[in-house]
Amino acid sequence: MTELRTLKVALLGCGNVGAQVARILIDDADTLASRAGARLELSGIAVRDVDAPRDVDLPRALFTTDAEALVKDADLVIELMGGIEPARTLILTAMRNGACVVTGNKALVAKDGPTLHEEADRAGVQLSYEAAVAGAIPILRPIRDSLSGDRITRVLGIVNGTTNFILDQMDSTGAQFADALAQAQRLGYAEADPTADVEGHDAASKAAILASLSFHTRFSLDDVYCEGISSVTAADIAAAKDAGFVIKLLAIAEKLDAAEAGTGDTGISVRVHPTLLPREHPLxxxxxxxxxxxxxxxxxxxxxxxxxxxxxxPTASAVMGDLISAARSIVLGGPGRAETTTGQVVALPITSAVTSYYIGLDVADQPGVLAQIARLFAEHGVSIEIMRQTIHRDADSNTESAELRIVTHRASEAALAATVEAVKGLDVINSVTSVLRVEGV
Structure with a gap:
């Protein structure tokens, strides 16, 4: 039997994911060797504090604070530190020294992916980041490989578990946003500072990565329109439920032809925002x-x-899948898998997005109101698909008002936004109570 070669694996970071990766490398060494075609030797783990408590019991001799020396002597580098620096510099150093790199760093890939890919191409090494999007779900490799002979037209994703938990709690229990967020923090789903999650920044980084792979064009975080969920109220959730919808924070990347975009260019709309979905939609x-x-x-x-x-x-599972793939590329002697950027289509502004709107209106209960609103929508080229009216009586003032809930047909974001602004100017409108985008209708 031919003796397997040994590949040195350097691990940068030993948090929740890094500790599990180290455990798998040690405990499953024989199984991994048979799958990779080489023994994967964990040569060291770079951390800030070698004595910090960790959930997994690992040999203390593996820990070091000298990350640069560790990556220079590795065949494979796993970066799980997070943040931009020093992760970026260490990854570039690793690739320049001939190491393949696996990272779960969504912020870095979204911000500086082109630089990393260019360095990987020059060095002839593999750069992989399955763990950067959707944890354990194998989504990047299927998009990059399995669907490489097809044309992807649209990607919709729930890619942030914290916001999905919060919105799900609001939907199922009627909780207010603040209460659902507090529960998410108690259960460990949300950080003490939840800004990156609830304001959509985490999902936006993942949207940029999904769009880049799906449409073979490099998109950065700056190309992603982003809205979070902090303004979603229990009243919004209840109204959506009553109309047969559920609210989700979606990352969306879709191709629009020149006529749809209204810009003269075929392009890609990449956006993150709270979205109403019909309850029968799989998401x-x-x-x-x-x-x-x-x-x-x-x-x-x-x-x-x-x-x-x-x-x-779950995230360690994605890391290990990339690691085995990179190890096999080294064993077989092939070049690293290059990024395919043949599409080169433009990123469209949010005004070019094509979607539907859900609009909640508090209006005067008097004759002709519906006609005025319908006429204004028509003037802006926006078609109404659903209109529901509920009458409310104020016992103190003995007056009545009406709540209108409107779902439009698909139209450009610019036309829809202009329609909402025009509606606000009608004398019969007391207030616009809600404006949310709708998909799947």
Whole structure:
């Protein structure tokens, strides 16, 4: 039997995910060797504090604070530190020294992916980041490899477990946003500072990565329109439920032709925002902190990928899949898998997005109101699909008002936004209570 070669693996970071990766490398060494075609030797773990408590019992001799020396002597580098620096410098150093790199650093890939890919191409090494999007769900490799012979037209994703948990709690229990967020923090789903999650920044980084792979064009975080969920109220959730919808924070990347975009250019709309989905849509059934990505392609049709989007063990699974792939590329002697950026389509502004709106209006209960509103919508080229009216009586003033809930047909964001602004100017409108985008209708 031929003796297997040994590849040195350097691990940068030993948090929840890093500790699980180290455990798998040690405990499953024989199984991994048979799959990779080489023994994967964990040569060291770079951390800030070698004595910090950790959930997994690992040999103290593996820990070091000298990350630069560690990556220079490695065949494979796993970066799980997070943040931009020193992660970026260490990854570049690793690749310049001939190491393949696996990272879960979504912020870095979204911000500086082109630089990392260019360095990987020059060095002839593999750069992989399956763990950067949707935890354990294998979504990036299927998009990059399995669907490489197809044309993806649209990607919709629930890619942040914290916000999905919060919105799911609000939907199922009627809780206010602040109460659902507090519960998410108690259960460990949300950080003490939840800004990156609830304001959509985490999902926006993942949207940039999904768009880049799906449409073979480099998109950065700056190309992503982003809205979070902090302004979603219990009243919004209840009104959506009454109309047969559920609210989810979606990452969306879709191709729009020149006529749809209204810009003269075919391009890609990449955006993150709270979205109403019909309750029969597959993504509407994603509960708790789970993630799911819904892909539409010209030939494959509709596909959905579902699973745990975070956590040490699930994310470590994605890291290990990339590691085995990179190890096999080294063993077989082939070049690293290059990024395919043949599309070169433009990123469209949010005003070019094509969607539907849900609009909640508090209006005067008097004749002609509906006609005025319908006429104004028509003047702006926006078609109404659903209109529901509920009458409310104020016992103190003995007056009545009406609540209108309108769902439009698909139109450009610019036309829809202009319609809402015009509606606000009508004398019969007391207030615009809610404006949310709608998908799947």
């Amino acid at each position: 509407a059934a994603v509960h708790g902190a789970f993630n799911a990505v819904f892909v539409e392609a010209e030939n494959a049709g509709e596909l959905m990928f579902y699973g745990q989007g975070a956590g040490g063990k």
